[in-house]
Amino acid sequence: MNDEQNLRDRFEEISVPPTRLEVDALVEVGRRRAFRRRSWQAAGGVALATGLLVAVPTLVIGDPAPPPPVVAAPTTPAKPTPPKACKAATLRMPAGVTGASANGVDPSGRYVIGHYFKGQDFQPLLWTDGKPGKLPLEAPSMQLTSVNVNGVVAGLAEGPNLQYAFRYENGRYTRLRTPPGLGWVYPYPAMNAAGDIVINAKPEGESSGENTVGLLYKAGTSAPIKLPLPANSYVYDITDDGTIVGALKKDGVNKTAYAWDRNGRGRELKSVPGTTSIVYSAEGDWATGGLWPKNGDATPARWNLRTGELTQLKTGEGPGLAVNSDGWVLTTNELIRDGANVALPTPANQEIRTQGVSGSGLVVGHTVTVGKNAITGPRTWQC
Amino acid sequence: MRADEEREFVEFVRGRLPRLHRTAYLLCSDAHRADDIVQTTLAALYVSWRKASAADNLDGYVHRILVRRYLDERRRGWSRVLLGDHPAPSASPGADHGIGERDALITALRALPKGQRAVVVLRYFGDLTVEQTAEALGCSVGNVKSQCARGLAALRGVLVTPAESMREQS
Known part of the structure; x- marks a missing residue:
């Protein structure tokens, strides 16, 4: 048998885990995407962060609305002064670099991590007080995923037959070791102010994740500590007081937002009946993530880790991916402050991808051309 | 729609x-x-x-x-x-190959550069022609051919069946 036919046969024989996708849900996702595109066009290409998405349907569907009744203006107490608008800026790039993205910011707003791209490989960048710098490469792809107030960076290195988490501190990389038989780390390392790092690890080649273990690397060390968490725990972030947030798989596949202390004492965070919940990020008293209805897109959620209060942020789209110490929540393209979307000024014909928010109110991310996803540059919004 | x-x-x-x-x-x-x-x-x-x-x-x-x-x-x-x-x-094991062998091919695929992996998968699983693969990837026909040859060479080690392996050793 020749190699080509042999490969064809082997591809057919590979046992692939079943898809979770359902046709009806896919159609619904397509409808929503088509609707968003029409709405964007109807809004003249203005960024949707101001809530235009919600307003458009009444303008374009159905009979013209009757004029509003004329009523006397109610007397209302004086409104509080609205917060200042966000000020957009472009991050400088090192000489010769184009198409870079900003992917995170430390709580003080001093350090920003990001990348430019070589093919599909992440080439690491670190901005300090707005000044850009290229970090050295130890693998073809060095993806930076977290930075703390001391400028210590955590990330994920990848290359052919190579994948590991690392810490970058004082100008050098430290490879974070994994326990025997748990060689695949995912999804990304997260770090707190002290420099403690958490990530999940599973046996290489296992796609189900059923043997996942949460790992902790204490500041300055490369030896893994297996977190004493129950089976089916997934860790996503660690706060400065050592609280670890993530999700616990229950009933086979559904996940519930969870928080643990380092001794493994866990508590289920509030959720909404009928939804799956995950916490992705936490800072201070606040945590954010998403609530997934069955067969639907996520809505962002915010938890107060001290009181346990859950706020479902219905204004946003997709889960919350970052939160700051004041409880501001970022989704992939929105900032939600005090329960309302905050306008992030965006150049014409571009869309934003928000990635991080500091305690000082600095939002970082990048912009892409509409419909093409070509990165047009790293940006910040001081809010 | x-x-x-x-x-x-x-x-x-x-x-x-x-x-x-x-x-x-x-x-x-x-x-x-x-x-x-x-x-x-x-x-x-x-x-x-x-x-x-x-x-x-x-x-x-x-x-x-x-x-x-x-x-x-x-x-x-x-x-x-x-x-x-x-x-x-x-996942459950494949009909003719156990998890170990399945993972060997998946692992070998993962070791290929992304573009080369795409060429190999589209050609030998998607059954796209060389021309269709080139169109899908936005590259030249020559590029597809050369990437196919390199990909196959890289995967050859995990394509050898136990019987073929024994024959080669004997």
Whole structure:
């Protein structure tokens, strides 16, 4: 048998885990995407962060609305002064670099991590007080995923037959070791102010994740500590007081937002009946993530880790991916402050991808051309 | 989209979903990411269905979107957005090969550069011609041929069957 036919046969024989996708849900996702595109066009290409998405349907569907009744203006107490608008800026790039993205910011707003791209490989960048710098490469792809107030960076290195988490501190990389038989780390390392790092690890080649273990690397060390968490725990972030947030798989596949202390004492965070919940990020008293209805897109959620209060942020789209110490929540393209979307000024014909928010109110991310996803540059919004 | 167009779309997706998911899995070696890639591919297809369904080679068109989503996916962080990183149910061993051998091919695929992996998967699993593969990847026919040859050479070690291996040793 020749190699080509042999490969064809082997591809057919590979046992692939079943898809979770359902046709009806896919159609619904397509409808929503088509609707968003029409709405964007109807809004003249203005960024949707101001809530235009919600307003458009009444303008374009159905009979013209009757004029509003004329009523006397109610007397209302004086409104509080609205917060200042966000000020957009472009991050400088090192000489010769184009198409870079900003992917995170430390709580003080001093350090920003990001990348430019070589093919599909992440080439690491670190901005300090707005000044850009290229970090050295130890693998073809060095993806930076977290930075703390001391400028210590955590990330994920990848290359052919190579994948590991690392810490970058004082100008050098430290490879974070994994326990025997748990060689695949995912999804990304997260770090707190002290420099403690958490990530999940599973046996290489296992796609189900059923043997996942949460790992902790204490500041300055490369030896893994297996977190004493129950089976089916997934860790996503660690706060400065050592609280670890993530999700616990229950009933086979559904996940519930969870928080643990380092001794493994866990508590289920509030959720909404009928939804799956995950916490992705936490800072201070606040945590954010998403609530997934069955067969639907996520809505962002915010938890107060001290009181346990859950706020479902219905204004946003997709889960919350970052939160700051004041409880501001970022989704992939929105900032939600005090329960309302905050306008992030965006150049014409571009869309934003928000990635991080500091305690000082600095939002970082990048912009892409509409419909093409070509990165047009790293940006910040001081809010 | 009109109702009749949506019915055509649903019919197309019902017929292709398992195969597209399998293609995405072979590309990325991860069931969750494969679902993400397929979902974004089909959402994009829904939006452009009228134009796409009139294309001469609809499957080639869909593969082109799928490969681009695969290549772009890491940059965008969508995996968290769409499915919440749900782990898929465990895989069962293949009919003729155990998990070890299955993983050997998946591991070998993962070691290939992304573009080369895409060429190999589209050619030998998607059954696209050299020309269709070149069109899907936006590269030259010559490039597809050379990447195919390199990919096959790199995978040869895990393609040898136990019987062939014994013959070679004896």
